[in-house]
Structures are given as C-alpha cells and as structure tokens.
Amino acid sequence: MSDLQVFRQETRDWLETNCPQSMRSPVRNADDACWGGRNWTFKSEEQKQWLEHMAARGWTAPSWPAEYGGGGLNKAEAKILKEEMARINARSPLDSFGIWMIGPALLQFGSEELKQQHLPPIVRGEIRWCQGYSEPGAGSDLAGLQCKGEDRGDHFIANGQKVWTSYGDKADWMFCLLRTDPDAKKQMGISLVLFDMTTPGVTPKPIKLISGSSPFCETFLDNVRVEKNQVVGEVNQGWTIAKYLLTHEREMIGSFGLTDAGSDTLGQIAAKTVGVEQGRMNNPLLRADVLKWEIDAAAFALTAERVTDEVKSGQGVGATSAMLKYYGTELNKRRFELMLKIHGSDAMIWDGADSNGGWVPRSWLRTKGNSIEGGTSEVQLNIIAKNILGLG
Amino acid sequence: MAMVINEEQQMLKESAQGFLAEFAPVSELRKLRDEGSATGYNADLWRQMVDMGWAAILVPEAYGGLDFGHVGMGQIIEQTGRTLTASPLFSTAIIGASLINLAASDAQKFELLTAIAGGELTTALAVDETIHHAPTQISMTAVKQGDSYRLNGEKRFVIDGHSADKLIVAVRTSGNLGDTTGISLLILDRNSAGVEVERTEMVDSRNAAIVRFSDVSVSADNLLGEEGQGFSALSATLDIGNAYLAAEMLGIAQESFDRTLQYLKERKQFGVLIGSFQALQHRAAHWWSEVELCKSVVLKVLQSLDQGDPRSPAMASIAKAKLCEVVELATNEAIQMHGGIGMTDEYEIGFFIKRARPAASLYGDYNYHGDRFALLSGY
Ligand SMILES: Cc1cc2nc3c(=O)[nH]c(=O)nc-3n(C[C@H](O)[C@H](O)[C@H](O)COP(=O)(O)OP(=O)(O)OC[C@H]3O[C@@H](n4cnc5c(N)ncnc54)[C@H](O)[C@@H]3O)c2cc1C
Numbered sequence: 001m002s003d004l005q006v007f008r009q010e011t012r013d014w015l016e017t018n019c020p021q022s023m024r025s026p027v028r029n030a031d032d033a034c035w036g037g038r039n040w041t042f043k044s045e046e047q048k049q050w051l052e053h054m055a056a057r058g059w060t061a062p063s064w065p066a067e068y069g070g071g072g073l074n075k076a077e078a079k080i081l082k083e084e085m086a087r088i089n090a091r092s093p094l095d096s097f098g099i100w101m102i103g104p105a106l107l108q109f110g111s112e113e114l115k116q117q118h119l120p121p122i123v124r125g126e127i128r129w130c131q132g133y134s135e136p137g138a139g140s141d142l143a144g145l146q147c148k149g150e151d152r153g154d155h156f157i158a159n160g161q162k163v164w165t166s167y168g169d170k171a172d173w174m175f176c177l178l179r180t181d182p183d184a185k186k187q188m189g190i191s192l193v194l195f196d197m198t199t200p201g202v203t204p205k206p207i208k209l210i211s212g213s214s215p216f217c218e219t220f221l222d223n224v225r226v227e228k229n230q231v232v233g234e235v236n237q238g239w240t241i242a243k244y245l246l247t248h249e250r251e252m253i254g255s256f257g258l259t260d261a262g263s264d265t266l267g268q269i270a271a272k273t274v275g276v277e278q279g280r281m282n283n284p285l286l287r288a289d290v291l292k293w294e295i296d297a298a299a300f301a302l303t304a305e306r307v308t309d310e311v312k313s314g315q316g317v318g319a320t321s322a323m324l325k326y327y328g329t330e331l332n333k334r335r336f337e338l339m340l341k342i343h344g345s346d347a348m349i350w351d352g353a354d355s356n357g358g359w360v361p362r363s364w365l366r367t368k369g370n371s372i373e374g375g376t377s378e379v380q381l382n383i384i385a386k387n388i389l390g391l392g
Numbered sequence: 393m394a395m396v397i398n399e400e401q402q403m404l405k406e407s408a409q410g411f412l413a414e415f416a417p418v419s420e421l422r423k424l425r426d427e428g429s430a431t432g433y434n435a436d437l438w439r440q441m442v443d444m445g446w447a448a449i450l451v452p453e454a455y456g457g458l459d460f461g462h463v464g465m466g467q468i469i470e471q472t473g474r475t476l477t478a479s480p481l482f483s484t485a486i487i488g489a490s491l492i493n494l495a496a497s498d499a500q501k502f503e504l505l506t507a508i509a510g511g512e513l514t515t516a517l518a519v520d521e522t523i524h525h526a527p528t529q530i531s532m533t534a535v536k537q538g539d540s541y542r543l544n545g546e547k548r549f550v551i552d553g554h555s556a557d558k559l560i561v562a563v564r565t566s567g568n569l570g571d572t573t574g575i576s577l578l579i580l581d582r583n584s585a586g587v588e589v590e591r592t593e594m595v596d597s598r599n600a601a602i603v604r605f606s607d608v609s610v611s612a613d614n615l616l617g618e619e620g621q622g623f624s625a626l627s628a629t630l631d632i633g634n635a636y637l638a639a640e641m642l643g644i645a646q647e648s649f650d651r652t653l654q655y656l657k658e659r660k661q662f663g664v665l666i667g668s669f670q671a672l673q674h675r676a677a678h679w680w681s682e683v684e685l686c687k688s689v690v691l692k693v694l695q696s697l698d699q700g701d702p703r704s705p706a707m708a709s710i711a712k713a714k715l716c717e718v719v720e721l722a723t724n725e726a727i728q729m730h731g732g733i734g735m736t737d738e739y740e741i742g743f744f745i746k747r748a749r750p751a752a753s754l755y756g757d758y759n760y761h762g763d764r765f766a767l768l769s770g771y
Contacts, residue, residue: 265769267766267769267770267771268770268771270771271770271771276770276771279767279770279771280763280766280767280771281766281771287766287771288762290766290771291762291763291765291766291769291771292717292762294765294766294769295710295713295714295762295765296685296714298689298710299685299686299688299689299710299714300685302395302685302688302689302691302692303684303685303687303688305395305688306395306396306687306688306691309394309395309396310395310396312394313394313396320684323680323681323684326677326678326681327681327685378674380677381673381674381677381678382670382673382674382677384677384680384681385670385673385674385676385677386673388677388680389653389673389676389677389680390657391653391656391657391667391668391672391673391676392665392667392668
C-alpha cells in the first residue's frame with residue numbers, strides 16, 4: 001500500500017470510531033451548524049464531541065501547520081480526508097470565519113506572535129471571528145472605506161461605522177479594515193487590524209434580514225483601542241492582505257453551489273415531490289429546469305475539484321476564486337428558485353409544524369445575499385474581465 | 393483521480409496543437425469547401441496523422457495499437473475543434489475502432505483494428521434513421537437467409553458515409569421499433585451491390601451521407617458480436633463518440649472565445665477599445681466561466697471512460713449536454729461581438745458556428761442528452 005492508501009485506511013477507521021452517529025448527516029438548517037466561540041452553547045453532546053475529536057487532530061483546519069494546531073496535512077491528504085468525510089456524510093465539525101478567512105491571511109502575512117496567539121483557538125473553535133470590512137459608504141468600492149484608526153504610538157484609536165457585519169453580535173474578535181493614513185491614496189492608507197469585541201466602544205446592533213433572522217449587524221466603533229501588535233502585516237499595507245483574504249472568502253461562498261454529501265440532490269427532491277411516471281418526472285417543464293440545474297451543478301462541482309487539483313500540481317490560473325464565487329452563488333440562487341417551484345404552496349410556509357422552521361422560503365431568501373456578500377456578482381465579473389481576461 | 397492531465401498527455405496536446413496549426417488550420421477547411429473536395433478531407437493530412445500514430449491511439453497493443461487512452465486522444469480532438477480540421481479521425485479511429493473493439497470477435501479485431509491502426513481502412517457508422525438521434529428507433533432490417541443477411545432500409549447523417557471503405561450498420565434482426573434487443577451490427581464494404589450513397593454536404597462543409605440499402609447481401613461472418621445483442625456495444629460507442637464531440641466543442645468554444653477576446657482588444661469605437669465596455673466585459677467573463685466548467689466535464693468523461701467507470705454513460709450525457717449549451721452561447725456571442733465582420737464568409741469566425749451545430753446535433757443534442765441524463769438519474 002502507498003502512503004496515501006495507508007492514510008486513507010487510517011482516516012476511515014478513525015472517523016468510524018470518532019464521528020458520532022448524529023453528525024453523519026447534513027445540517028438541517030442554520031441553527032443546526034456548529035460555530036463555536038466563547039458564548040457557544042452546543043446543540044447536543046455529540047456536536048461537542050465531534051468538534052473536540054476533530055480539533056484534537058487539527059482536522060478542523062486540516063492543511064494548517066501542526067505547530068499552530070492545524071492538521072499538517074498535505075493537499076493530497078486533505079483531499080482524502082474530505083472524501084472520507086463525504087463517504088459517511090460527516091458534516092463539518094466547525095463553521096468558522098477564522099478558518100475560512102482570517103486564518104489563511106494570518107498564515108500568509110501574520111507575525112509569528114499573531115499566529116501563535118490566534119490560530120490555535122480558531123482550530124479548537126474557542127474564538128469566533130467576524131469581518132469588519134463593509135461600511136455604509138464602502139461596499140463594492142471597499143477601498144473607499146472611512147473608519148479611521150488614529151496613531152497613538154503603541155496603539156490606534158478607531159472610530160466609525162461598519163455594516164453588514166455577519167455575526168457581529170455573536171463573535172469574540174473582529175478582523176477589521178481601518179484607514180490609518182488619511183493622506184495616502186485610496187488603497188495605500190489601509191491597515192488590517194484585530195481586536196476583541198468586548199473592547200470598550202465596540203457596539204454591534206443586529207439588523208433583521210428579509211429571511212427573518214438577524215445574522216448580521218451594524219457595528220459602531222467609538223474610540224476603540226487597537227494595539228499595534230494586532231496589525232496583520234505592515235501598517236498601511238492592509239489592502240493586499242484584505243484582497244488575499246477575500247479570495248478565500250469567495251471560494252468558501254462559492255462552495256454554496258455544491259450539494260452536501262448525504263443530502264438529496266435537487267433531482268431526487270423534485271422526483272419525490274412531484275412523482276415519476278415511466279421513468280420521467282411528472283412535470284415536464286420543471287424536469288427540464290431541474291436537469292439543467294443538475295448538469296450545471298455537476299459541472300461546477302467538477303470545476304471546484306479541478307481547480308484545487310491544478311493548484312496542487314502547479315497548473316492553472318489560480319485567480320479562479322472570482323469565477324467560483326460568481327458561478328457557485330448564481331447556481332445556489334437557481335437551486336432555491338427551483339425549490340420553490342418544486343414545493344409549490346408548501347414552499348411559502350414561513351412557520352409551521354412540518355416546515356422545518358420555514359426552511360425553504362427562509363433559505364431561498366437568504367440565497368439572494370450570496371451574490372452580494374463577499375463581493376457582488378457584478379464585481380466578480382469585473383475581476384474576471386480585468387485580472388484574467390485583461391480587458392481594461 | 394486527480395483532475396489534471398499528465399506530462400505525456402500534455403506533450404501530445406502540444407504536438408497536436410503545433411501540427412494542426414501548421415498543416416490543418418481553418419483555411420484548409422475553406423479550401424476543401426471551395427475546391428469541392430471529393431472526400432471532404434485531405435488524404436495527405438490523414439496519412440500524416442496515421443504516421444504520427446493517431447489512428448492507433450485507441451487500438452489495443454495486441455492489434456498493433458498504442459492503447460494510449462481517451463484522455464490522450466481527447467487532447468487531439470479538442471485541438472481539432474480549434475482548427476476545425478476535417479479528417480477520418482473521428483469516424484474511423486474513434487467510432488470505428490471503439491465499436492469494433494467492443495463488439496467484434498478476436499479474428500475480426502485482428503483484421504480490422506490492425507488495418508485501422510495502420511491507416512489502411514476507414515469506416516463510417518450508420519445508425520440514425522430519423523432527423524433526431526434515436527438509436528433504438530431502428531427499422532432497417534437484416535433478414536437471415538442461409539449464411540448471409542439481406543439488408544433493406546435507409547440511414548441518414550452517416551458521417552464520412554460517402555468516403556469510408558466500410559460501413560458499420562445498426563440493423564434490426566428482431567423485435568420492434570424502440571426495442572434495444574434485436575439490434576445487430578454488420579460491417580460491409582461501402583461498394584457492396586445494392587448500397588446507394590447520397591452525399592449530403594452539411595452546413596459545416598464537412599460531409600455526411602444518406603445511405604440506402606436495397607436487398608444488400610452481407611455474409612453472416614460480417615456480424616459484429618451476437619445477433620440481436622448489438623445495442624450495448626453501440627450504446628457504449630455512442631457514449632465515447634459524445635465524449636469526443638464534447639471535446640471538439642470545447643475546442644470550438646475556446647477558440648471562438650480567444651479570437652473574440654483578441655478582437656475586443658483591437659477594435660475601437662467611440663474612440664475606445666470595445667473591450668472597455670462593461671456590457672461586453674461581463675458577457676465575456678460569463679462566457680469564460682462557462683468554458684471553465686466545460687473543461688471539467690470533458691476531462692471527467694474522458695477519465696471515466698479510461699477507468700471503465702459505471703457512471704460513464706451519465707457523464708457522457710452531462711458533458712455532451714453542457715457543451716451543446718455552451719458552444720451555442722460561445723458561437724453566438726462570437727458573431728455578435730464581432731459585429732458586421734462576423735457575418736462575412738471571408739472572416740473565419742463564421743466557420744465555428746457552422747461546425748458547432750452539426751457537432752452538437754450528432755448522436756444527440758442538448759435535449760436528447762438532458763433527457764437521457766435525467767432518466768439515468770431516476771427522473
Ligand atoms: C448576507 C450578507 C452578509 C454580509 N456579511 C458581511 C460581513 O460579514 N462583513 C462585511 O464586511 N461585509 C459583509 N457583507 C457586505 C457585502 O460585502 C456588501 O454588501 C457587498 O460588497 C456590496 O456592497 P453594497 O451592499 O454597498 O452594494 P453596492 O456596492 O452599493 O452595490 C449596489 C449594486 O451596484 C452594483 N455595482 C457596484 N459597483 C459596480 C461596478 N463597478 N460595476 C458594476 N456594478 C456595480 C453591485 O453589483 C450591486 O448590484 C455582507 C452582505 C450580505 C448581503
């Protein structure tokens with residue numbers, strides 16, 4: 001057996017022993033996922049065990065170096081872990097902006113001190129992070145941000161307003177973009193800083209979404225003290241890091257276009273709901289839309305895989321995160337438009353005994369944000385046109 | 393299996409690219425069209441392809457082949473999509489070789505595959521009888537009389553039917569229209585008595601034929617496989633064919649994209665390059681994204697075929713359907729973004745849309761494969 005085959009077998013055995021039964025199914029709704037953090041209440045003992053077992057091996061962040069608590073796996077091993085988890089429909093032990101966004105940025109640009117301080121608690125799910133990028137006047141034009149950080153020697157004093165801060169009220173720490181040089185050209189005077197959400201002067205206020213929940217906030221910064229040693233990379237050089245972080249965010253959001261292992265496919269859901277006669281779904285127009293979606297979804301999933309494999313083998317363009325974000329989110333929106341068509345009037349039930357908390361209409365509405373958050377579809381197309389196609 | 397091509401396949405891709413760009417660019421297709429070539433392809437070019445071993449790629453080593461696999465051959469076919477190269481490669485070295493390899497006896501394979509690998513034999517598959525692909529809708533009959541069959545019926549859209557040395561025909565030896573059992577495969581000389589070939593010049597300036605059979609007598613020795621049991625080999629061959637048509641369409645989609653992108657960076661209106669208009673940038677970016685998806689499905693179906701993956705039929709339909717959709721987008725956008733010049737025969741971009749549609753329609757278009765994919769998925 002090759003090393004990888006041995007690794008696969010060991011992983012399979014380990015998962016068999018360590019993945020609790022109830023964690024071997026996709027999350028049912030937003031409340032079912034595990035986000036961790038200081039204030040987290042586990043939904044079940046098994047959810048807690050699953051996180052602890054995986055975190056102990058560093059497998060919540062499989063490819064991060066072991067010295068920072070990560071799994072230390074190479075890309076091939078990480079792929080095997082993913083495949084073996086999918087094989088038993090194991091859900092993610094931890095959803096985390098720390099793992100998806102700030103962690104990769106710290107690994108690439110952070111000081112040794114910052115890595116030691118922040119990465120291990122992220123892996124263990126002890127500290128939950130939020131993203132302070134957007135402001136009322138700076139959305140797509142992010143570099144136009146105005147929140148300022150005034151230099152006070154060993155620290156900055158931050159003032160201003162962030163908005164659309166996902167989980168701002170639940171997070172323990174924020175990674176935040178501040179204008180630290182008011183005189184420099186747009187992109188040049190920005191720093192990426194980290195601070196604890198319990199620091200005096202930080203006030204997140206939840207905003208309710210069309211989907212009924214309040215996952216994001218407007219966050220007010222009022223004379224907030226930010227230590228200089230919590231600057232990622234150099235002062236005033238945050239823009240490059242901010243963009244690097246966005247590529248990771250985009251890949252993550254793009255993956256919403258994938259179907260979780262163990263979930264019914266859209267085709268299966270449709271077939272069960274409207275029925276099949278002589279091999280074909282009863283509603284021919286719905287069938288045509290569903291099969292088109294399934295073909296695109298298969299092509300998209302293969303593309304996500306191919307892009308990863310190409311990066312691993314040194315081929316490919318690498319700048320594909322904008323495409324994955326664009327395509328994956330548009331695909332997810334189409335999926336939920338079809339879910340409405342499939343479920344008919346049931347899909348309109350906002351709250352009802354058998355509606356899983358109005359999961360279908362709420363999820364449908366939530367997907368509308370997929371092509372906005374992390375940079376809109378239009379912005380992704382701009383990035384593709386300019387950076388990949390070289391259109392000025 | 394990692395979704396990348398290996399070094400050997402990459403080398404084959406590059407050598408195909410270089411060879412085709414030099415000896416078989418789009419201008420060669422125009423020349424074949426304008427000169428009214430009798431075969432529809434250049435015999436010297438075909439000989440060169442054979443000499444490079446391309447006709448032998450899918451043939452097992454035991455029959456003088458290279459057994460290099462579908463991913464490798466797919467790289468060549470993708471390049472022929474970029475150059476719109478007409479040759480017997482598809483109908484002989486892919487369809488003929490695959491079907492014979494899947495269905496024939498050892499003795500037949502020895503004779504036929506060795507000849508294909510050596511470039512001494514060209515073949516054409518005659519399957520469809522209706523204007524839409526329907527491989528079970530076979531009414532052409534072969535009635536056994538002693539040790540031969542008597543063939544009657546008509547086939548259409550027979551690629552290379554006017555020029556191939558031998559025809560492989562799907563006939564009905566029992567059962568009813570629509571049945572999969574009762575379909576048999578026979579191979580016969582195109583020049584056999586009672587075979588009438590009507591060459592149909594297609595929109596892509598390539599050639600297909602309508603072939604009529606009246607009381608054609610074919611020896612029972614020419615049966616490929618068991619009588620009445622031909623459908624599974626036929627179906628597997630059509631999957632292979634569709635995978636390569638998808639690969640060819642990928643080449644078409646990429647080449648028309650590359651040419652259009654170039655044009656966006658050259659053509660000025662309102663004092664600026666037209667590529668600076670966001671309306672066009674977004675359409676180009678969307679088109680590029682779709683092509684990225686196409687690369688993945690094409691590679692995947694070729695890998696599935698090489699591995700004998702049981703999901704190959706579904707993958708073939710996914711790939712064909714996706715490419716039909718995207719090649720339509722690609723070739724339509726290519727003309728639109730070129731403006732008036734895109735409509736001229738003198739300019740080459742029009743050749744791509746004209747090849748794209750027959751390639752999409754052969755062996756089942758988007759509707760056929762979407763429907764088939766759904767059926768295979770249980771709905
Ligand atoms: C659910 C959700 C969660 C979010 N979470 C976070 C978070 O945690 N942290 C955070 O910092 N931010 C977050 N955001 C904010 C998100 O990043 C911004 O909403 C996004 O970048 C768009 O900015 P905007 O809302 O100001 O829209 P605008 O920039 O005002 O855009 C309005 C419209 O104009 C279009 N447009 C703008 N510029 C161009 C252009 N150059 N070319 C073509 N079209 C253009 C846009 O595509 C859009 O359609 C979240 C947003 C959502 C919806």
